[in-house]
Amino acid sequence: MSSDVAHATPKYYLLKTELLGLMAGLRPGTLIPTERALAEKYATSRTTVRQAISELVAEGKLGRIQGHGTFVAPPKVTHVRQLTSFSDDARAQRLRSDSTVLALDVMISDAEVSAHLGLDQGKTVTRLERIRLIEGEPLAHETAWLPGKLPRFKSSLAKAGSLYAVLADVYGIRIAEVEDTVETALAGPEDVRRLGIEMGAPLLVVHRLARDAAGAPVEWTRSAFRGDRFRFVSRVKSGN
């Protein structure tokens, strides 16, 4: 059942298994031999070594820094996502969360944002673009669009920290339902710059549409999570 598979298994994949064995028992952060050293040790080319290492990096099992070396990666962070906000979710798991605001402005909605928020194109929307950090590490790039212009939004957000807390406490908007769409994507130059990952790294791209009790769209968000460091959990109970 598996011998014909073994026959067809390419060399770089065998090397991947070899490296996993080599990594076993090493603590996260430990440097493994250089690409050139591995190529010589396993009598192969650096190209083949790099293909093996690249996949292990994409899987979150190795990390690498140009000029420094390749090292065993820390385990994935599991993030429980419910009706709540990023910061609440993190706090519930005793994880230190933080966020950097890249942009907070009022703009005219484009076709995509309009469609999701159920607005006519050209309406005013508030945009909030942030980097999400867990334990000090950049984990996601997130852009949220909210219908209309929210008075004193910036100062409220600065004080409360959490978007959902501001919506509830300052504007009386309560999220009653969310719809998350999850898909895979590969990191481009923008993602590389913002998240400090490498080109082509797998991402979990989540689009969230949140509605209030009346079913009116309250928020539409695009989040790009690092697929190599992140695990997404959602709980659903009966009654939906």
Added chain:
Amino acid sequence: MSSDVAHATPKYYLLKTELLGLMAGLRPGTLIPTERALAEKYATSRTTVRQAISELVAEGKLGRIQGHGTFVAPPKVTHVRQLTSFSDDARAQRLRSDSTVLALDVMISDAEVSAHLGLDQGKTVTRLERIRLIEGEPLAHETAWLPGKLPRFKSSLAKAGSLYAVLADVYGIRIAEVEDTVETALAGPEDVRRLGIEMGAPLLVVHRLARDAAGAPVEWTRSAFRGDRFRFVSRVKSGN
């Protein structure tokens, strides 16, 4: 803000953009030029062309068949996942779903399965391993473990088709809550064989734990979905 990015953008990434332009307007299935032809046209090496194409394949924008060529891929399938079963979800979207049973047996639970189902190790569990098809196309490999041994399970499943329908109608077990864990992974030789995808293709690996109204684990499932063809949607209403 973006000029320094452009400066650092590697050639294979520029080529990716170039290919996206070339693909625009082409119908799914249309062959694009061969790797060797593209290498010559854009005055680069085949290696670089392959790196660009490989990422587009991983993103689900291109597909390729050895000995045949590289073609524009069909759009992703959106799959809504709720408390319901795979077949119910698909039917709700007017998609033709099907599944192939690879294994259906009774076995002794290992450490991992025991832990998730809340059993002592070495207990009897029923295993159901299937390939899930949408519109005739393999979309996921799925293995479900259920506690104990279910009488007349095979014939019931053959008749009903849906696992959840069998649980409800034959055994009176109603799923009250599910917890899904989503993460990215890369396809290995097994996945390649079972799903007809290529080595290193991104996967969405979902672990689902389903419980009944009393909170007792009813089913633990590992599903590997093709990340290039699949989009995962979950809806959550308030009250959770």
Added chain:
DNA sequence: GGTCAACATTGGCATAGACCAATGGTGTTG
């Protein structure tokens, strides 16, 4: 007319080598 063998085409894997870019250490210098 159908069957099968041979062959050209196309993607898949791997090699060897070159140069660039980031990092970190070394040693000089103020």
Added chain:
DNA sequence: CAACACCATTGGTCTATGCCAATGTTGACC
């Protein structure tokens, strides 16, 4: 002793090339 220039090391990108494996077509043969 601190700051800085230099340099070796290491990963990042790219080239050029060869052979293998799957596919599909062509043409010989029955």
